[in-house]
Amino acid sequence: MVAQTPNDALVRCRNLAHEYGEGEARVFALRGLDLDIYAGQLTLLVGPSGCGKTTLLSIIAGILRASHGDVTVLDTALQTLSGSEKTEFRRKNVGFVFQQYNLLPELTAVENVAVPLIVAGERRSVALARGRELLASLNMGHRANARPQKLSGGEQQRVAIARALVHHPRLLVCDEPTSALDERTGHAIMELLYGVAVDPERAVLVVTHDSRVFAFGDRTAYLNDGQVVRVEARTGPRPAIAPLAKQPTP
Ligand SMILES: Nc1ncnc2c1ncn2[C@@H]1O[C@H](COP(=O)(O)OP(=O)(O)OP(=O)(O)O)[C@@H](O)[C@H]1O
Ligand SMILES: [Mg+2]
Known part of the structure; x- marks a missing residue:
């Protein structure tokens, strides 16, 4: 049974407001x-272009400081952290997946995946071994030594997901992860993210306006003009997708 009470929320947003620019602009x-986001679930954030989805995701992920209001992630009030504390919090607890995969072109797939661990001070050989293992679990083991430009869009997105997961974040946030992909590949990527979300310790938040993937949401929050106008919980059964194999913790 999936946790659903407010106390179990891994992310809590209260009265969040954000403004860009000043005066006329x-x-x-x-x-x-x-908005509350629960562990063990995949939460979809949907709504028209410009309604604030990326802004909300960036605030929850600790990339952007909200102008007003409270955001609590893993019982930590983000607005109380200094810039460097927030960077540290993010590095430990948050993984990101973007529409454009943002892979480093001069590195191989496995080197890209290993980067967050190496930056965090892990030995290169250990980081690469862990990257290789994770790629294998995402059916990408055979492409571990390829550079990004030799990979298809779906393969690049798998590498980006592996990179986002390599440090075992409790929160995975994804901004339009399927919109650059064809339907079949987008579906496979959502299956993968869904397998990640099935971990009871982790919350996955996916921004999308791709209606082809709506069936993957355990909860779907509809945004309009900077507000959550509706939240729908899944009514039917969950998709029958195996959880991602457990990775050894660092
Ligand atoms: N850096 C910025 N400076 C000024 N305005 C911004 C900035 N980033 C976003 N905005 C504005 O804030 C509003 C919300 O933008 P946001 O990117 O969060 O929307 P979105 O829902 O992610 O849209 P899309 O679906 O097109 O990605 C929009 O009106 C946008 O023009
Ligand atoms: Mg956006």
Whole structure:
């Protein structure tokens, strides 16, 4: 049974507001938004272009500081952290997947995956071994030594997901992870993210306006004009997708 009470929320947003710019140029991107995100679930964030999805994701991930309101991730109030504390918190607890995979072109797939561990001070040989293992579990073991430009879009996205997961984050955030992919590949990527979300310790948040993937949401939050206007919980059974094989913890 999936946790559903407010106390179990891995992410809590309360009365969040965000403005970009000043004076005439000011844009109200979020306008007093409340949202809870639970571990063991895949939460979808959907809504029209410009409604504030990326802004919300960036605030939850600790990349952007909200103008007003509270965001608590893993019982830590992000607005109380200094810049360097927030970087450290992010490095430990958050993984990111973007629409464009942002892989380093001069590194191989496995080197890309290993980068976060190496940056965190892990020995290169250990980081590469862990990267290789993770790629294998994502059916990418045979492409571990390829550079990104030799990989298909779906393969690049798998590498990006492996990179986002290599440090065992409790929160995985994904901004439009399927929109650059064809339907079949996008579906496979969502299956993968869903397998990741099935971990009871982890929450996965996916921003999408790709209606082809809506069936993957355990909960779907609809945003409009900087507010959550509706949250729907899954009514039917969960997709029958095996959880991602457990990785050894660092
Ligand atoms: N750096 C910025 N400076 C000024 N305005 C911004 C900035 N980033 C976003 N905005 C504005 O804030 C609002 C919310 O933008 P956001 O990127 O969060 O929307 P979105 O829902 O992710 O849209 P899309 O679906 O097109 O990616 C929009 O009106 C956008 O123009
Ligand atoms: Mg966006």
